[in-house]
Amino acid sequence: MEAESFSLRSWNQAFLVGNLEGNLPLHRTPTNRELLSALLHRNRYDKLSIKNAALEISRLAESALNVPRRKINAHLQDLYDTWRGLYKQKSRTTSKSEEDRTHFRTELSMPCDLSWNQIGQ
Structure with missing residues (x-):
């Protein structure tokens, strides 16, 4: 699997440009991505x-998402740990690692309120 499949946007663009408040869509539930x-x-x-x-x-999203800050913080930590683990194993081609990558891709497209306790399971 190529490294491009784990990028959040395309390989030659920055993740976000500008301030966080303007780029994180809190008027609706943001996706895990x-x-x-x-x-x-x-x-x-x-x-x-x-x-x-x-x-x-989590401080920014707490009031907009109506979820306790500790849950948002734990969700972000789990999301990052899962992404980092998959990034380190990107050269593996076993069926289990391919399955984990596919599962993580579907998790990224989910709204975060549907997956508060599902990352890494």
């Missing part, structure tokens, strides 16, 4: 640790 994209943007471009970036995103 949008949350992971915001998390990686805060981590890589704003030089925040994953923990601090997840806290900042």
